[in-house]
Amino acid sequence: MAFLPLMGYTPNPEATERFVASLPFQTLASAGPGLADEQRETLLYPALFAVAPDWKRGAQGIGSCVGWGWALSCDILAACDIVIRGESESYGGRVLEASVYAFSRVEARGGRPAGMSDGSYGGAAAKAVTQFGTLHYGQDYGGQTFGEYSANREKTWGNAGVPNELEPFAAKHRVATTTLATSFKEAGLAIQNGYPVAVCSGQGFGMTRDADGFCRAAGSWAHCMMFAGVRYGSRPGLLCVNSWGASNSGKHYPETMPERFKECSFWVDADVCDRMLSGRDSFAVAGYEGFAPRRLPDWLGGVI
Secondary structure (H helix, E strand, O other): OOOOOOOOEOOOHHHHHHHHHOOOOOEHHHHOOOOOOOOOOEEOHHHHHHHOOOOOOOEOOOOOHHHHHHHHHHHHHHHHHHHOOOOOOEOOOOEOHHHHHHHHHOHHHOOOOOOOOOOEOHHHHHHHHHHHOOOEOOOOEOOEOOOOOOHHHHHHHHHHOOOHHHHHHHOOOOEEEEEEOOOHHHHHHHHHOOOOEEEEEEEEEOOEOOOOOEOOEEEEEEEEEEEEEEEOOOOOEEEEEOOEOOOOEOOOOOOOOOHHHHOOEEEEEHHHHHHHHOOOOOEEEEEEOOEOOOOOOOOOOOOO
């Protein structure tokens, strides 16, 4: 059977610009003038595997890519907060993609039912994760627990929004800051400092990586993915993570990358990244409100 990619990016430039205008810092250039720019190769996925050794990328079942690109950005941000920045939090499990997707389609747009067609856009997702928050797989929400991905849940919530009784739980885990990343340079700067980038664009790609791990820009995808790495040198680029499961093949860089991350990711050349990010609907994220640290059992009974 031929591979049929599911997408779901439906740009709304006017609404995104209204959201961006509300931000205290509209672009990374203004938000992070003090960020270290060492032109240093940086990979963010090791932080994710450090807090979630069994992590595995799923695959979207409807046109919910915006929920998937942003959910993984939040996952990796939380991991970087813990591993790189040493914050005293616990990893709460994978963000429920349906929560970001639904908030972006309904609550972030005034609360009206969105209808049964699919799709969302970056500015709505940015508003969703900063103002409404996120839910997670495996957490107990007053007797409700979400253990597996459900396309039906995404479809239902994508029309009606996140159920009211779950919104207070989501509000406890929000992204503190988001800002536009409009170029390879800005996205690379964010990633060097441990801040992932959710990218929405119309750029398509071939599915086979070349000898350097890059996929060739080809065709058009109305799609949201995320950037989780940067490299410089003779062929600079960003590491792009998709939401179609094991969809890419060919050689990858670095060779030590876990297979679970290899199979859903590829590198994108810097000039192509500039094109993707110039659409002004891609955002770097920072400052995740995580979970309280887990208390270890008192094995010694308070002796020391």
